[in-house]
Amino acid sequence: MNYKELIATALDNALEGQLKKETIIQTIEKPKSLALGDFAFPTFPLAKILRKAPQVIAQEIAAKISIKEFEEVQAVGPYVNFFLDKRSYSDTILHQILAERAAYGNQDLGQQGKVPIDMSSPNIAKPISMGHLRSTVIGNSIAKILAKTNYQPVKINHLGDWGTQFGKLIEAYKLWGSEEEVKADPINKLLEYYVRFHKEDVAHPELDDEARAWFKRLEDGDAEAITLWKWFRSESLKSFMRIYNKLGVEFDSFNGEAFYNDKMDEVVTLLEKKGLLQESRGAQIVDLSKYNLNPALIKKTDGATLYITRDLAAAIYRKRTYDFSQSLYVVGNEQTNHFKQLKAVLKELGEDWSDDIHHIPFGLITQGGKKLSTRAGRVILLDEVLDDAVALAKKQIEEKNPQLADKELVAKQVGVGAVIFHDLKNERMNNFDFDLEEVVRFEGETGPYVQYAHARAMSILRKAAKQDLNETKSAAYQLNDEDAWEVLRLLGSFSAIIKRAVTEYEPSVVAKYSLHLAKSFNKYYAHTKVLTSDDQLIARVALVKSVAVVLKESLRLLGVQAPVEM
RNA sequence: GCGCUUGUAGCUCAGCAGGAUAGAGCGACCGCCUCCUAAGCGGUAGGUCAUCGGUUCGAUUCCGAUCAAGCGCACCA
Structure with missing residues (x-):
């Protein structure tokens, strides 16, 4: 469902052609706070055209608009704020996730390329x-x-x-x-x-x-x-x-x-044939000055090939x-x-x-602000870091959950997961100074934090399984409370996150997302008892199940395991 | 000197194509386990978004300059 499109259509009608629909879509934004709705339309650009105060315009627009999928359209200052119908959104998204499972968020951008x-x-x-x-x-x-x-x-x-x-x-x-x-x-x-x-x-x-x-x-x-x-x-x-x-x-x-x-001779021959090879200071080069680059060194003075020759091949x-x-x-x-x-x-x-x-x-x-160098003895061996991390995870398990069944396996999943997650959670381009304690940290914004949220969800689901809570296609998953709403919004944005991650080649987008989802879920179950008998019980279980699915899938995309218990 | 990257809270970082009081985590201080695992939840304190200009109704976000840091600049990969 494309909500922006819905809003844009409604706004387009209300504005009677004062703005192009494309411009409207581009202007629609997500408010920073959930209290301000799920989508917002700032009226500043219209102030000049209509020669009215933005606040007035916002109120006029809000009065004219009503969309089925939104429970409220409200003018707040110079903004028109749109509030999604929580029950219907909740119902749609939870049904979709439970139907698609791990395939949720899949999309065809690559066409098998x-x-x-x-x-x-x-x-x-x-x-x-x-x-x-x-x-x-x-x-x-x-x-x-x-x-x-x-x-x-x-x-x-x-x-x-x-x-x-x-x-x-x-x-x-x-x-x-x-x-x-x-x-x-x-x-x-x-x-x-x-x-x-x-x-x-x-x-x-x-x-x-x-x-x-x-x-x-x-x-x-x-x-x-x-x-x-x-x-x-x-x-x-x-x-x-x-x-x-x-x-x-x-x-x-x-x-x-x-x-x-x-396979390198062919490259050299090809370059020669195209007349790209030149001799310079005794070496064979390709001049790249028109690209504002240094020349590419194809062959050394002694005739040996170099890195770039091999990479060309x-x-x-x-x-x-x-x-x-x-x-x-x-x-x-x-x-x-x-x-x-x-x-x-x-x-x-x-x-x-x-x-x-x-x-x-x-x-x-x-390390210590200095570049790592094998020759200078500043090496950090990955193998040792992984072993340290696993040992530390093992220690944590002994302290926090000594009766856990698969201690060794979970220690590996958590320890290694912490190291991988630490590397992926920030933008690729950021430099970082190595600090073992930082890398194998298990609290706060870490891999284990996300794993823990997933394990807790699984734990609730195990208990739920003992009761007879059959999910059916006709069941109504209509949640409308505030804590659930934060979780639902995040669940719904998964596809957009995947798309952004792939177009930017940026795993950190997924890592950050998993942290947000884990955080909102931790908050949710800390404040809402899931397994109590009332008319929303099945809907809450569906939410927990959906969170488990998406958290596990997010971690999988990062190459991190999701233990069911820890 | 030239090129690339980066400059947001004490530390580590978010802030998606400019918009409503700039957000997390760690660290500090203070609370919460007769209740689905406290690897958790809640609260307090902490910021002239490097500096100066420009574009705009509006700039942390776009452009330019300056300053600072990292990396690279032909016979290593």
Whole structure:
């Protein structure tokens, strides 16, 4: 039901063509306070035209208007305020949610269009840090929201599994490593070798030559080099998978940098053919000065390719493979320029679909105000953060609900949920300084707060199930009290929230919504006893059930579990 | 120096396409468990919306300048 449209039609009639209907629709707004109704029409713009005081105009309009769906149309100062008929709105929305369940809020914005999402993308032989968490959970949530709006997301983990660092890694392993060590603790050991290499090559620059030689052998397909590389890659991947399992994130593709090795020549040839390649300071570049961008470095002085060459190959490959309607890159804000260059080069190549490529940037995580850096030892290991969070959740359960059945499982859901939610609740672009206590907080505006509201709703529903409260299609869900109204309004705005979240690629919109809904529901059941026998009992149960459905669905879209009890 | 992003309560942040007394959470102080799990609910205190201009009947919101912070600025990704 489009209420704005209804109001606009009524206003249009009342105003007898003084304003265009489109203008009227744009002018209609939502009042800040529920006491001022559900929709409002400010009369300021009419004051000039009609040469009357806005207050007078508001009163004249209000007197003329009556709409079935609204119980009251009232002039308050210069505004005409519209109050929805609570009983009928309540009845409509609750029936709709209970009929559609998890599909409530679904809409067809994408028409099945495929959307590859470049996300997470950790480097082999390096641990997954909090920085990767952002890309992973933001990408994961966007994928779910896209699916809800009828796109087909393709989650691609563009692994950092190639490059000169593998030469260093192989050399370091040959010098100081052992198979047993790596098997026992792959990431940490590999990282250790890598770090040691960087320490020792200061005094022994010949190590760099050895590393270069190893990487050359790797590129040339030397059997030993390839075997080691594959092994490092698979061991690293195994430990990454442990973390992805904890987070509940799955991927559709692990095609990383190495996958595009044999696909870069074509890009270079293409650029040459189009006459876009120039030599500059010994390197091959594409000039982008007409885009007001730095030149794109395609080949180094030594002929080796670079990041952007690989990304060009990947972009083209994805277009061919998926014929995408959009292609997303969930990558930190600091790489904005790179993606501008990427799109510009594709544009120069005449690939008009470059406009469908969107960089989804996000803010930086710092610690003590400083940028995280593996080399400076400022790393926050995601695995440890998750474990800490789960341990803390476990402790909370022991304190607050010691007789809970599935303590371990719920502790995982709550602990991990807190970490994910914390990352998604604010706008992507905000930077944040890492604070473990802040991340694993369970009170206030947090994931567990939303989970708790859901668990409480489920608890009420379990009790209700023991009574015989059959919901039927003919049942009247006509609630009209103030606390219920806040909840109902929020339930009704779910679709609009999903739409905004997907067009802005902004999971925080859903996260904020879930907090608002949880808050209004907490308030509701704190002040209204649901399970008392009166003529609105069934309607209240329907409200609780609807809240549970929408809260669970909101959390699902964020990649957060919703335990039924906690 | 140039470019991008950001500047709202002590702290962390909302405020959707400009509109009615600027909202939450945390922290502080004060209340509420014979009542569906107190991971909850209620109340008090706390803001010249960085600064200065401009557009408008009206600007926290749009535009410009200034100041401050973060990030980036060719052979890393």
